[in-house]
Amino acid sequence: MARVIRQLGNVKLSIAFAAIAASLIGTSAHGEKIALVGGTAIDPGTNKVIENAVVVINGDSTESVGTRGEKQVPPGARSIDCAGRFILPGYIDTHVHFFQSGDIFTRPDVVDLTSVRPYAEEHAWIERNMRDTFARYLRCGITSVVDVGGPMWNFRLRKLVKSVPNAPRIAVAGPLISSVARPQLVLNDDPPIVKIDTPEQGVLLVQKLAKRSPDYVKIWYVVSPDSPVEKFRPIVHAVIAESHARKLRVAVHATELEAARAAVEEGADLLVHSVNDKLVDEEFVRLLKERGTILTPTLVVFERYGRTFANKLELLPEEKAWGNPEVIASLDVTKLAPDKVPDRIKTAVANPEPVLAKIQQTYDVALKNLKTLQDAGITIATGTDAGNIGTIHGPSLFREFQLMKQAGLTPMEILKDTTANAAKTFGGETGAKIGAIAPGKLADLVVLNSNPLDDIAHASDIQSVFKNGVEIAPESLHVDAK
Numbered sequence: 001m002a003r004v005i006r007q008l009g010n011v012k013l014s015i016a017f018a019a020i021a022a023s024l025i026g027t028s029a030h031g032e033k034i035a036l037v038g039g040t041a042i043d044p045g046t047n048k049v050i051e052n053a054v055v056v057i058n059g060d061s062t063e064s065v066g067t068r069g070e071k072q073v074p075p076g077a078r079s080i081d082c083a084g085r086f087i088l089p090g091y092i093d094t095h096v097h098f099f100q101s102g103d104i105f106t107r108p109d110v111v112d113l114t115s116v117r118p119y120a121e122e123h124a125w126i127e128r129n130m131r132d133t134f135a136r137y138l139r140c141g142i143t144s145v146v147d148v149g150g151p152m153w154n155f156r157l158r159k160l161v162k163s164v165p166n167a168p169r170i171a172v173a174g175p176l177i178s179s180v181a182r183p184q185l186v187l188n189d190d191p192p193i194v195k196i197d198t199p200e201q202g203v204l205l206v207q208k209l210a211k212r213s214p215d216y217v218k219i220w221y222v223v224s225p226d227s228p229v230e231k232f233r234p235i236v237h238a239v240i241a242e243s244h245a246r247k248l249r250v251a252v253h254a255t256e257l258e259a260a261r262a263a264v265e266e267g268a269d270l271l272v273h274s275v276n277d278k279l280v281d282e283e284f285v286r287l288l289k290e291r292g293t294i295l296t297p298t299l300v301v302f303e304r305y306g307r308t309f310a311n312k313l314e315l316l317p318e319e320k321a322w323g324n325p326e327v328i329a330s331l332d333v334t335k336l337a338p339d340k341v342p343d344r345i346k347t348a349v350a351n352p353e354p355v356l357a358k359i360q361q362t363y364d365v366a367l368k369n370l371k372t373l374q375d376a377g378i379t380i381a382t383g384t385d386a387g388n389i390g391t392i393h394g395p396s397l398f399r400e401f402q403l404m405k406q407a408g409l410t411p412m413e414i415l416k417d418t419t420a421n422a423a424k425t426f427g428g429e430t431g432a433k434i435g436a437i438a439p440g441k442l443a444d445l446v447v448l449n450s451n452p453l454d455d456i457a458h459a460s461d462i463q464s465v466f467k468n469g470v471e472i473a474p475e476s477l478h479v480d481a482k
């Protein structure tokens, strides 16, 4: 960790030179042949570790991977010395929301601070800083992300990233098909969350979404005394049937065991949260296995709302260095004008113990469930829910890694969940070509200075990142917030 912190210090120093660096980098033109020589290539999907490797990148793809004895550096290739370094597939965060900034103003339906910053201004800030947000993902070695729900505006983002060089690949879902309404989040008649009351309404929304070719249809299966599991189930059934008929996959938010079970029985392709109310039973594990459902545990977000409100947010050094500084500054609730502080925050600051106890209770269940499902061979895909209050776009992934480690997962399992398994959630042609170091795969790579198999904390010790075969120096990626 000392090494990581030292490195972070350097990063801070180099921010000032970002503009200069940016003009010098980017010379590795598309179509170039590059050989990464002498490093350890780690392919978590196959558990393969090749020491003293030669990884040849040709254009946007990996051409070959082998030991130095087997593979020669091809003539004309630019050779990069990787001795002592570790080469992995780029990380994939399978659960983010770009319509949320991660700052304190981003969910007025949870804490209303619109008298400090109106929601329209919050959204304008997000739009203005989109390129900055994208670059921060790459800075963290995250070369692909899945946005599992937001306004129709999300489809514009998917288009935008194609013209932004320093951006991850993105897959997107449109508005969440929900059992509850969130009018506080509606701008320009483009709600991120749509309350659906009948199966027919659900089918109509799927038909409307299908025209935009979403990567997922998203269901927000929120259970409450007013909306028990069985009440919303006919809508879940109709939405999934209509989506599957149109060859669209369905992601479901369900944090209670019975809602998650119902969602999987109805055919959900992806559960975007861990079950956190009860320990999973054998029947549930068998069901996930039979159906081939993927599960994203999404652990970090559980602690971040409560810890932010209780003024107990403990961001990692990586988050402080690589997260957006304006977002991070907003999370200090002691800086809010006293007359503006919402009751929920007042109560949490005055009495943080119950808030912290609730987080611990949630983790006692969620971490145990993750270990059970991982051991049972369920496809687990790493995700953060970045964009929610306190969950920082980009580096919150490294807190997710810590929690997965705490659950008892090995570094190789965590890396597999973040690469090969996460690629399965991405889906489509692109999904088939990411998440691995192998011939024919897209050359999205992370080069580390220390071995992540010794300690998953080394996963943030990033030397360089390749996206589409183009090398990106991390220090060139600090786009200052406007």
Ligand SMILES: [Zn+2]
Binding pocket: 095, 096, 097, 148, 272, 385
């Ligand atoms: Zn989410």
